[in-house]
Amino acid sequence: MKLGKVIGVVWATKKVPQIHGCRLYVVQPILENGQDSGQPLVVADPKNIAAPGDRIVFVTNTDAAQAFDTGFAPVNASVVELVDDIA
Amino acid sequence: MIFAKVIGTVVSTSKDPNLEGKKLLLCKEVDHTGKPLNSYHVAVDAVQAGEGNFVLISYGSSARMTELTKNAPIDAVIMAIIDEVQITDPAKSAKKGTSEV
Amino acid sequence: MQLGKIIGQVVSTRKEGKVQGLKILVARYLDEHLQETGKTAACVDTVQAGVGDVVLLCSSSSARMTAMTQGVCTDNAVVGIVDTVSSGSKILYQKSDNR
Amino acid sequence: MFLARVKKKVVATEKHPAYHGKRLFVVKPVYPDGREKGTDNEWIAVDYVGAGIGDIVVCGGAPGVAKEVFDLELAPIRTLIMAIVDHVDYRDI
Numbered sequence: 173m174k175l176g177k178v179i180g181v182v183w184a185t186k187k188v189p190q191i192h193g194c195r196l197y198v199v200q201p202i203l204e205n206g207q208d209s210g211q212p213l214v215v216a217d218p219k220n221i222a223a224p225g226d227r228i229v230f231v232t233n234t235d236a237a238q239a240f241d242t243g244f245a246p247v248n249a250s251v252v253e254l255v256d257d258i259a
Numbered sequence: 260m261i262f263a264k265v266i267g268t269v270v271s272t273s274k275d276p277n278l279e280g281k282k283l284l285l286c287k288e289v290d291h292t293g294k295p296l297n298s299y300h301v302a303v304d305a306v307q308a309g310e311g312n313f314v315l316i317s318y319g320s321s322a323r324m325t326e327l328t329k330n331a332p333i334d335a336v337i338m339a340i341i342d343e344v345q346i347t348d349p350a351k352s353a354k355k356g357t358s359e360v
Numbered sequence: 361m362q363l364g365k366i367i368g369q370v371v372s373t374r375k376e377g378k379v380q381g382l383k384i385l386v387a388r389y390l391d392e393h394l395q396e397t398g399k400t401a402a403c404v405d406t407v408q409a410g411v412g413d414v415v416l417l418c419s420s421s422s423a424r425m426t427a428m429t430q431g432v433c434t435d436n437a438v439v440g441i442v443d444t445v446s447s448g449s450k451i452l453y454q455k456s457d458n459r
Numbered sequence: 460m461f462l463a464r465v466k467k468k469v470v471a472t473e474k475h476p477a478y479h480g481k482r483l484f485v486v487k488p489v490y491p492d493g494r495e496k497g498t499d500n501e502w503i504a505v506d507y508v509g510a511g512i513g514d515i516v517v518c519g520g521a522p523g524v525a526k527e528v529f530d531l532e533l534a535p536i537r538t539l540i541m542a543i544v545d546h547v548d549y550r551d552i
Binding site for chain 2: 361362363391392406407408416418419420421422423424425426427429437439440441442443444445446447448452
Protein backbone atom coordinates (compact mmCIF):
# COMPACT_ATOMS: atom_id res chain seq x y z
CA MET A 173 0.00 0.00 0.00
CA LYS A 174 1.09 3.58 -0.58
CA LEU A 175 0.16 7.10 0.33
CA GLY A 176 -1.30 9.31 -2.35
CA LYS A 177 -2.97 12.62 -2.97
CA VAL A 178 -6.11 12.89 -5.08
CA ILE A 179 -5.26 15.42 -7.78
CA GLY A 180 -8.04 14.80 -10.27
CA VAL A 181 -11.16 12.95 -11.34
CA VAL A 182 -11.60 10.71 -14.37
CA TRP A 183 -15.07 11.00 -15.88
CA ALA A 184 -16.17 8.00 -17.88
CA THR A 185 -19.78 7.18 -18.72
CA LYS A 186 -19.04 3.99 -20.56
CA LYS A 187 -17.36 1.52 -18.26
CA VAL A 188 -17.54 -2.15 -17.37
CA PRO A 189 -20.58 -2.98 -15.15
CA GLN A 190 -18.41 -4.00 -12.18
CA ILE A 191 -17.26 -0.44 -11.59
CA HIS A 192 -20.55 1.37 -12.19
CA GLY A 193 -21.15 3.99 -9.51
CA CYS A 194 -17.52 3.94 -8.48
CA ARG A 195 -15.48 7.09 -8.88
CA LEU A 196 -12.09 7.03 -10.53
CA TYR A 197 -9.42 9.43 -9.33
CA VAL A 198 -6.05 10.54 -10.60
CA VAL A 199 -3.71 10.06 -7.66
CA GLN A 200 -0.19 11.33 -7.19
CA PRO A 201 1.79 8.94 -4.96
CA ILE A 202 3.42 10.91 -2.14
CA LEU A 203 5.80 10.33 0.72
CA GLU A 204 4.92 10.84 4.36
CA ASN A 205 6.51 14.32 4.22
CA GLY A 206 4.23 15.34 1.34
CA GLN A 207 6.84 15.03 -1.38
CA ASP A 208 5.79 13.53 -4.74
CA SER A 209 7.04 10.01 -5.47
CA GLY A 210 6.63 8.70 -8.99
CA GLN A 211 4.03 9.20 -11.67
CA PRO A 212 0.29 9.82 -11.11
CA LEU A 213 -2.00 6.82 -11.56
CA VAL A 214 -5.71 6.04 -11.70
CA VAL A 215 -7.27 4.71 -8.52
CA ALA A 216 -10.84 3.46 -8.06
CA ASP A 217 -12.84 4.46 -4.98
CA PRO A 218 -15.44 1.71 -4.44
CA LYS A 219 -16.44 2.82 -0.92
CA ASN A 220 -16.68 6.54 -1.75
CA ILE A 221 -14.08 7.42 0.82
CA ALA A 222 -12.10 10.17 -0.88
CA ALA A 223 -12.61 13.51 -2.60
CA PRO A 224 -10.27 15.66 -4.69
CA GLY A 225 -7.50 17.17 -2.57
CA ASP A 226 -7.54 14.39 0.05
CA ARG A 227 -4.59 12.35 1.20
CA ILE A 228 -5.38 8.66 0.92
CA VAL A 229 -3.97 5.18 1.32
CA PHE A 230 -4.38 3.00 -1.75
CA VAL A 231 -3.76 -0.65 -2.47
CA THR A 232 -2.47 -1.94 -5.80
CA ASN A 233 -2.45 -5.11 -7.90
CA THR A 234 -4.67 -8.14 -7.31
CA ASP A 235 -5.72 -6.91 -3.87
CA ALA A 236 -7.35 -3.82 -5.40
CA ALA A 237 -10.34 -5.89 -6.52
CA GLN A 238 -10.89 -6.97 -2.90
CA ALA A 239 -12.01 -3.43 -2.06
CA PHE A 240 -15.20 -4.08 -4.05
CA ASP A 241 -18.14 -5.89 -2.41
CA THR A 242 -17.95 -8.60 -5.05
CA GLY A 243 -14.18 -8.96 -4.90
CA PHE A 244 -14.34 -8.99 -8.69
CA ALA A 245 -13.45 -5.83 -10.63
CA PRO A 246 -10.87 -5.04 -13.30
CA VAL A 247 -8.97 -2.40 -11.38
CA ASN A 248 -5.28 -2.03 -10.61
CA ALA A 249 -5.61 0.27 -7.59
CA SER A 250 -8.27 1.10 -4.98
CA VAL A 251 -8.67 3.67 -2.21
CA VAL A 252 -8.86 2.02 1.23
CA GLU A 253 -8.40 4.85 3.75
CA LEU A 254 -8.78 8.59 4.02
CA VAL A 255 -5.79 9.95 5.94
CA ASP A 256 -6.58 12.40 8.74
CA ASP A 257 -3.09 12.70 10.10
CA ILE A 258 0.34 11.11 10.04
CA ALA A 259 1.99 11.25 13.43
CA MET B 260 -5.27 1.40 -14.42
CA ILE B 261 -3.41 3.34 -17.08
CA PHE B 262 -4.51 5.94 -19.60
CA ALA B 263 -4.29 4.98 -23.25
CA LYS B 264 -5.36 6.03 -26.67
CA VAL B 265 -6.74 3.48 -29.14
CA ILE B 266 -4.58 3.70 -32.25
CA GLY B 267 -5.45 0.57 -34.22
CA THR B 268 -6.93 -2.90 -34.42
CA VAL B 269 -5.31 -6.32 -34.37
CA VAL B 270 -6.89 -9.23 -36.22
CA SER B 271 -5.96 -12.81 -35.53
CA THR B 272 -7.70 -15.98 -36.74
CA SER B 273 -5.67 -18.73 -35.16
CA LYS B 274 -5.83 -17.91 -31.48
CA ASP B 275 -6.69 -19.42 -28.16
CA PRO B 276 -10.37 -20.50 -28.03
CA ASN B 277 -10.89 -18.21 -25.04
CA LEU B 278 -9.97 -15.21 -27.18
CA GLU B 279 -12.57 -15.92 -29.84
CA GLY B 280 -15.17 -13.22 -30.40
CA LYS B 281 -13.14 -10.62 -28.57
CA LYS B 282 -12.01 -7.42 -30.21
CA LEU B 283 -8.31 -6.69 -29.91
CA LEU B 284 -7.25 -3.07 -30.01
CA LEU B 285 -3.81 -1.55 -30.29
CA CYS B 286 -3.47 1.08 -27.57
CA LYS B 287 -0.70 3.60 -26.97
CA GLU B 288 -0.08 4.42 -23.34
CA VAL B 289 -0.45 8.10 -22.47
CA ASP B 290 -0.29 10.08 -19.24
CA HIS B 291 -3.19 11.93 -17.61
CA THR B 292 -2.60 14.95 -19.83
CA GLY B 293 -2.70 12.84 -22.99
CA LYS B 294 1.02 12.96 -23.66
CA PRO B 295 2.17 9.69 -25.32
CA LEU B 296 4.42 7.50 -23.19
CA ASN B 297 6.90 4.91 -24.34
CA SER B 298 4.76 1.76 -24.28
CA TYR B 299 1.72 0.14 -25.82
CA HIS B 300 -0.70 -2.71 -25.16
CA VAL B 301 -2.85 -4.98 -27.26
CA ALA B 302 -6.00 -4.90 -25.13
CA VAL B 303 -9.32 -6.72 -25.27
CA ASP B 304 -12.26 -4.35 -25.62
CA ALA B 305 -14.94 -4.70 -22.93
CA VAL B 306 -16.76 -1.40 -23.52
CA GLN B 307 -17.16 -1.05 -27.33
CA ALA B 308 -14.29 1.37 -27.72
CA GLY B 309 -13.11 2.55 -31.10
CA GLU B 310 -10.07 4.04 -32.72
CA GLY B 311 -9.19 7.47 -31.39
CA ASN B 312 -10.88 6.90 -28.03
CA PHE B 313 -9.18 7.94 -24.81
CA VAL B 314 -9.56 4.89 -22.56
CA LEU B 315 -8.56 3.25 -19.31
CA ILE B 316 -6.73 -0.06 -19.45
CA SER B 317 -6.52 -2.52 -16.60
CA TYR B 318 -3.53 -4.83 -16.83
CA GLY B 319 -2.09 -7.97 -15.29
CA SER B 320 -4.30 -10.42 -13.46
CA SER B 321 -6.87 -7.66 -12.82
CA ALA B 322 -7.57 -7.70 -16.56
CA ARG B 323 -9.33 -11.04 -16.09
CA MET B 324 -11.86 -9.57 -13.68
CA THR B 325 -14.61 -8.76 -16.18
CA GLU B 326 -17.34 -11.14 -17.32
CA LEU B 327 -15.86 -11.01 -20.82
CA THR B 328 -12.29 -11.81 -19.88
CA LYS B 329 -12.87 -14.27 -17.02
CA ASN B 330 -10.47 -17.23 -17.20
CA ALA B 331 -9.12 -16.13 -20.58
CA PRO B 332 -5.43 -15.62 -21.35
CA ILE B 333 -5.75 -11.84 -21.36
CA ASP B 334 -3.44 -9.43 -19.57
CA ALA B 335 -4.91 -6.10 -20.71
CA VAL B 336 -8.52 -4.99 -20.96
CA ILE B 337 -10.16 -1.69 -21.89
CA MET B 338 -12.56 -1.12 -19.00
CA ALA B 339 -13.72 2.48 -19.49
CA ILE B 340 -13.95 5.13 -22.15
CA ILE B 341 -12.86 8.46 -20.70
CA ASP B 342 -14.99 11.54 -21.26
CA GLU B 343 -12.78 13.91 -19.35
CA VAL B 344 -9.90 14.00 -16.90
CA GLN B 345 -10.35 16.86 -14.47
CA ILE B 346 -7.19 17.84 -12.67
CA THR B 347 -7.85 19.95 -9.60
CA ASP B 348 -4.24 20.66 -8.75
CA PRO B 349 -3.22 23.41 -11.19
CA ALA B 350 0.45 22.57 -10.78
CA LYS B 351 -0.19 19.06 -12.12
CA SER B 352 -2.60 19.70 -14.95
CA ALA B 353 -1.37 19.72 -18.52
CA LYS B 354 2.02 21.19 -17.84
CA LYS B 355 3.04 20.66 -21.42
CA GLY B 356 0.34 22.91 -22.87
CA THR B 357 -2.73 21.46 -24.48
CA SER B 358 -3.68 17.84 -24.31
CA GLU B 359 -2.98 15.78 -27.40
CA VAL B 360 -6.03 13.58 -26.99
CA MET C 361 -0.80 -8.30 -24.55
CA GLN C 362 2.27 -7.40 -26.55
CA LEU C 363 3.16 -8.08 -30.16
CA GLY C 364 6.17 -10.25 -30.92
CA LYS C 365 7.93 -11.90 -33.82
CA ILE C 366 9.04 -15.50 -33.50
CA ILE C 367 12.76 -15.77 -34.16
CA GLY C 368 13.56 -19.24 -32.91
CA GLN C 369 12.85 -22.15 -30.66
CA VAL C 370 14.31 -23.34 -27.38
CA VAL C 371 15.49 -26.94 -27.33
CA SER C 372 15.82 -28.39 -23.87
CA THR C 373 15.85 -32.00 -22.78
CA ARG C 374 15.54 -31.53 -19.05
CA LYS C 375 12.49 -29.54 -18.20
CA GLU C 376 10.21 -29.21 -15.22
CA GLY C 377 7.49 -31.89 -15.31
CA LYS C 378 4.58 -29.94 -16.73
CA VAL C 379 6.66 -28.01 -19.23
CA GLN C 380 7.59 -31.28 -20.93
CA GLY C 381 5.96 -31.68 -24.33
CA LEU C 382 5.37 -27.96 -24.71
CA LYS C 383 7.09 -25.98 -27.43
CA ILE C 384 9.06 -23.02 -26.13
CA LEU C 385 9.62 -20.27 -28.68
CA VAL C 386 11.90 -17.27 -28.67
CA ALA C 387 10.10 -14.07 -29.60
CA ARG C 388 11.41 -10.60 -30.20
CA TYR C 389 9.10 -7.90 -28.89
CA LEU C 390 7.73 -5.47 -31.47
CA ASP C 391 6.67 -1.90 -30.83
CA GLU C 392 3.35 -0.38 -31.94
CA HIS C 393 4.77 0.34 -35.40
CA LEU C 394 5.71 -3.36 -35.71
CA GLN C 395 9.39 -2.43 -35.49
CA GLU C 396 11.64 -4.83 -33.62
CA THR C 397 12.79 -3.79 -30.19
CA GLY C 398 15.91 -5.06 -28.47
CA LYS C 399 13.98 -7.23 -26.04
CA THR C 400 13.33 -10.93 -26.44
CA ALA C 401 11.31 -13.44 -24.47
CA ALA C 402 10.94 -17.19 -24.19
CA CYS C 403 7.29 -18.17 -24.34
CA VAL C 404 5.19 -21.31 -24.42
CA ASP C 405 3.46 -21.90 -27.75
CA THR C 406 -0.28 -22.68 -27.65
CA VAL C 407 -1.25 -21.97 -31.27
CA GLN C 408 1.40 -23.73 -33.43
CA ALA C 409 3.24 -20.58 -34.34
CA GLY C 410 6.35 -20.78 -36.51
CA VAL C 411 9.48 -18.76 -37.09
CA GLY C 412 8.65 -15.45 -38.77
CA ASP C 413 5.10 -15.24 -37.43
CA VAL C 414 3.90 -12.08 -35.73
CA VAL C 415 2.15 -13.23 -32.57
CA LEU C 416 0.24 -12.07 -29.53
CA LEU C 417 2.15 -12.58 -26.29
CA CYS C 418 0.29 -12.82 -23.03
CA SER C 419 2.29 -12.35 -19.84
CA SER C 420 2.00 -12.78 -16.08
CA SER C 421 -0.57 -15.10 -14.50
CA SER C 422 -2.87 -14.70 -17.52
CA ALA C 423 -0.39 -16.78 -19.50
CA ARG C 424 -1.54 -19.81 -17.51
CA MET C 425 -5.16 -19.44 -18.61
CA THR C 426 -5.00 -21.48 -21.80
CA ALA C 427 -5.92 -25.16 -21.95
CA MET C 428 -2.29 -26.04 -22.63
CA THR C 429 -0.65 -23.91 -19.97
CA GLN C 430 -3.03 -24.50 -17.09
CA GLY C 431 -0.95 -25.17 -14.01
CA VAL C 432 2.29 -24.94 -15.95
CA CYS C 433 5.06 -22.80 -14.50
CA THR C 434 5.15 -20.22 -17.26
CA ASP C 435 4.57 -16.49 -17.29
CA ASN C 436 4.63 -15.87 -21.02
CA ALA C 437 2.55 -17.57 -23.71
CA VAL C 438 1.85 -17.16 -27.41
CA VAL C 439 -1.95 -16.91 -27.52
CA GLY C 440 -2.59 -15.88 -31.13
CA ILE C 441 -1.05 -15.54 -34.58
CA VAL C 442 -1.64 -12.05 -35.91
CA ASP C 443 -3.16 -11.67 -39.40
CA THR C 444 -3.46 -7.91 -39.68
CA VAL C 445 -2.66 -4.84 -37.68
CA SER C 446 -4.30 -1.68 -38.96
CA SER C 447 -4.50 1.89 -37.83
CA GLY C 448 -7.34 3.79 -39.48
CA SER C 449 -7.12 2.91 -43.15
CA LYS C 450 -3.41 2.21 -42.90
CA ILE C 451 -2.32 -1.44 -42.79
CA LEU C 452 0.65 -1.72 -40.46
CA TYR C 453 1.10 -5.45 -40.93
CA GLN C 454 -0.44 -8.12 -43.13
CA LYS C 455 0.46 -11.76 -42.81
CA SER C 456 1.73 -13.20 -46.08
CA ASP C 457 0.73 -16.73 -47.12
CA ASN C 458 4.16 -17.81 -48.32
CA ARG C 459 6.09 -17.57 -45.13
CA MET D 460 9.44 -9.82 2.44
CA PHE D 461 11.66 -6.97 3.45
CA LEU D 462 13.19 -5.41 6.52
CA ALA D 463 11.86 -1.97 7.36
CA ARG D 464 11.77 0.65 10.07
CA VAL D 465 8.44 1.88 11.40
CA LYS D 466 8.45 5.64 10.91
CA LYS D 467 5.03 7.07 11.63
CA LYS D 468 1.44 6.16 12.36
CA VAL D 469 -1.32 6.87 9.86
CA VAL D 470 -4.48 8.20 11.49
CA ALA D 471 -7.72 7.73 9.63
CA THR D 472 -11.39 7.66 10.56
CA GLU D 473 -12.97 6.95 7.22
CA LYS D 474 -11.80 3.60 5.95
CA HIS D 475 -12.71 0.45 4.09
CA PRO D 476 -14.58 -1.97 6.43
CA ALA D 477 -11.67 -4.44 6.26
CA TYR D 478 -9.45 -1.82 7.93
CA HIS D 479 -11.65 -1.26 10.98
CA GLY D 480 -9.68 -1.68 14.18
CA LYS D 481 -6.36 -2.00 12.40
CA ARG D 482 -3.30 0.17 12.82
CA LEU D 483 -1.44 1.50 9.82
CA PHE D 484 2.17 2.59 9.78
CA VAL D 485 4.51 4.30 7.37
CA VAL D 486 7.50 1.98 6.98
CA LYS D 487 10.79 2.54 5.20
CA PRO D 488 12.82 -0.42 3.88
CA VAL D 489 16.24 -0.71 5.50
CA TYR D 490 19.48 -2.65 5.03
CA PRO D 491 20.34 -5.23 7.71
CA ASP D 492 22.50 -2.64 9.50
CA GLY D 493 19.55 -0.26 9.79
CA ARG D 494 20.47 2.19 7.04
CA GLU D 495 17.47 3.30 5.00
CA LYS D 496 17.25 2.13 1.40
CA GLY D 497 16.86 5.29 -0.63
CA THR D 498 14.80 8.34 0.20
CA ASP D 499 11.97 7.69 -2.25
CA ASN D 500 11.16 4.30 -0.76
CA GLU D 501 8.17 4.17 1.53
CA TRP D 502 5.25 1.84 2.16
CA ILE D 503 2.11 1.76 4.22
CA ALA D 504 1.70 -1.47 6.18
CA VAL D 505 -1.03 -2.93 8.38
CA ASP D 506 0.21 -3.97 11.80
CA TYR D 507 -0.31 -7.61 12.74
CA VAL D 508 2.14 -7.97 15.62
CA GLY D 509 1.83 -4.82 17.73
CA ALA D 510 4.79 -2.91 16.39
CA GLY D 511 5.69 0.58 17.56
CA ILE D 512 7.40 3.58 16.04
CA GLY D 513 11.16 3.06 15.65
CA ASP D 514 10.96 -0.76 15.53
CA ILE D 515 12.74 -2.74 12.83
CA VAL D 516 10.15 -5.10 11.39
CA VAL D 517 9.64 -7.72 8.71
CA CYS D 518 7.06 -6.55 6.17
CA GLY D 519 5.52 -8.29 3.24
CA GLY D 520 2.48 -9.97 1.90
CA ALA D 521 0.99 -11.76 -1.05
CA PRO D 522 -2.48 -11.74 -2.56
CA GLY D 523 -4.89 -13.38 -0.15
CA VAL D 524 -2.57 -13.47 2.87
CA ALA D 525 -4.45 -10.73 4.73
CA LYS D 526 -7.71 -12.52 4.06
CA GLU D 527 -6.39 -15.53 5.90
CA VAL D 528 -4.64 -13.94 8.86
CA PHE D 529 -7.50 -11.57 9.66
CA ASP D 530 -10.17 -14.10 8.69
CA LEU D 531 -12.04 -11.67 6.43
CA GLU D 532 -14.26 -12.21 3.40
CA LEU D 533 -12.71 -9.35 1.50
CA ALA D 534 -9.35 -7.88 2.37
CA PRO D 535 -7.84 -5.21 0.14
CA ILE D 536 -4.66 -5.41 2.22
CA ARG D 537 -1.27 -6.12 0.74
CA THR D 538 1.55 -5.09 3.02
CA LEU D 539 1.58 -6.51 6.53
CA ILE D 540 3.97 -6.03 9.41
CA MET D 541 4.62 -9.67 10.16
CA ALA D 542 7.35 -9.68 12.76
CA ILE D 543 9.32 -7.41 15.07
CA VAL D 544 13.05 -7.93 14.65
CA ASP D 545 15.18 -8.35 17.78
CA HIS D 546 18.44 -8.36 15.95
CA VAL D 547 19.82 -9.33 12.56
CA ASP D 548 22.83 -11.60 12.21
CA TYR D 549 24.51 -10.86 8.94
CA ARG D 550 27.86 -10.83 7.30
CA ASP D 551 29.03 -8.15 4.91
CA ILE D 552 29.77 -9.53 1.47
